[in-house]
Amino acid sequence: MKWFKRRKKLQPPEERKTVPDGLWQKCKGCGEILYRKELERNDFVCNNCGYHFRIGSREYIRILLDDGKLIEQDTDISAADPLRFDGYLKKIKEIKEKTGLNEAVATGEGKIGGFEVEFAAMDFSFVGGSMGSVVGEKVKRAILRAIEKEIPLIIVSTSGGARMQEGILSLMQMAKTGSALAELEKARIPYISILLDPTMAGVMASFSSIGDIIISEPGALLGFAGPRVIEQTIKQKLPEGFQRAPFFLEHGFVDTVVERKELKNTVTKILRFFLKKNGKM
Ligand SMILES: [Zn+2]
Numbered sequence: 001m002k003w004f005k006r007r008k009k010l011q012p013p014e015e016r017k018t019v020p021d022g023l024w025q026k027c028k029g030c031g032e033i034l035y036r037k038e039l040e041r042n043d044f045v046c047n048n049c050g051y052h053f054r055i056g057s058r059e060y061i062r063i064l065l066d067d068g069k070l071i072e073q074d075t076d077i078s079a080a081d082p083l084r085f086d087g088y089l090k091k092i093k094e095i096k097e098k099t100g101l102n103e104a105v106a107t108g109e110g111k112i113g114g115f116e117v118e119f120a121a122m123d124f125s126f127v128g129g130s131m132g133s134v135v136g137e138k139v140k141r142a143i144l145r146a147i148e149k150e151i152p153l154i155i156v157s158t159s160g161g162a163r164m165q166e167g168i169l170s171l172m173q174m175a176k177t178g179s180a181l182a183e184l185e186k187a188r189i190p191y192i193s194i195l196l197d198p199t200m201a202g203v204m205a206s207f208s209s210i211g212d213i214i215i216s217e218p219g220a221l222l223g224f225a226g227p228r229v230i231e232q233t234i235k236q237k238l239p240e241g242f243q244r245a246p247f248f249l250e251h252g253f254v255d256t257v258v259e260r261k262e263l264k265n266t267v268t269k270i271l272r273f274f275l276k277k278n279g280k281m
Contacts, residue, residue, distance in 0.1 A: 027051050029219075043260045052217050052260055054197060056099075057106045057121035060156045064264050065110035070119060072108040073145070074138050079103070082133075085165040092127070101126050103134045104159070107142040112154065113268030115275060118146035121156040122203070124196075131203050132163035136173025139207060143180040146189055152271055153184060153191040157208040161201025174206035181210055190274040192267060195245075195254070197221055209253070213270055215263070216245040216254045 025034050029051025039046070043063055044053040062068035081089045096102060104126035110119045120142045122129045131139075139155065146153040162170040184191055193211025195204075197220035205224055208214075216222065223243040231238055241247050248254040258266045 057123035060121040070108045070110045088165040104129045105135045107138045115271045116151045118153045122158050124158045129159035130163035132166040132170045139177045140180045147187045156194045157199045158196035159203035177207040214254050220245045
C-alpha cells in the first residue's frame with residue numbers, strides 16, 4: 001500500500017551544517033567550486049558571486065569583536081524541560097556535544113572598533129536558533145547589563161522562531177526581551193540589531209525587529225511566517241525576492257543591507273555616531 005507510505009523525512013534545520021567543511025565547497029549562489037581555505041579567508045562569502053554562507057556565533061564573534069574576544073556570560077544556564085517534552089533534554093545534550101555551544105545564543109562583553117559593547121550572537125546550528133527560556137533569559141540579562149554599564153547593545157540574530165518544545169514559555173520570552181528593551185530605550189542606550197539569514201517568527205517579532213538601527217546581511221530571509229506558509233495561506237504566488245533583505249530595505253523595515261566584510265566597519269561608524277552624540281559613553 002504505497003498510499004500510506006511515509007514520505008522521506010526532511011532533514012531538520014538544526015541538522016544542516018552552518019559552517020561548510022571539507023576541502024572544497026560548492027557555492028549555492030553561482031555553483032562555483034570554492035576552495036574552503038580561501039572561503040574561510042573571505043569570511044565565508046563567495047568571491048565569485050558574493051553569496052553569504054551561513055556561519056555560526058563563533059565566527060561572528062571573530063569577525064565583529066576586537067581581537068575576536070567575547071567575555072562570555074551566563075554560560076551555565078541550561079534548558080529545563082517544564083513540559084516534559086519527549087526527548088527534548090536528550091536532544092539538547094546531543095546538540096551541545098555536537099556543536100560545542102551551550103545554547104542558541106552567546107552573550108557577553110567585548111569591544112568593537114575600541115568601543116565597549118554588550119554583545120549577543122545567535123547560532124542557527126543550535127536547534128535552528130530557536131528561542132526558549134535560556135535564549136530569552138540570556139538576551140534579557142545582556143540588555144540589563146548594557147543598561148547598567150551604559151554601553152551600547154549589539155545583537156546578531158538568526159532564528160527559526162520560538163522553541164516549540166517549551167511551548168508557551170518560549171513565547172513568553174518575546175514579552176520578556178521586549179520589555180527589557182523598553183527599559184534600554186528609556187535609559188537612552190543605543191541598540192544595533194544585525195539580521196542574518198534566516199531571522200523569522202518569534203525572534204523577528206520581538207527583539208530583532210526593534211533595534212534603533214537594523215542591519216541585514218545580503219540575501220537574508222526575514223519575516224514572521226515563511227514564504228511557503230504565506231503562499232499556502234493566501235493561496236497566491238508571492239513576488240520574486242519577497243521577504244529577502246532588499247525587499248525589506250525598500251519597505252523601510254531594514255535600515256541598511258551590509259556585506260559581511262563591511263559589517264564591523266559599519267557598526268563602528270554607527271557606534272561613533274551614537275557615542276559622540278550622546279557624550280556620556
Ligand atoms: Zn558564488
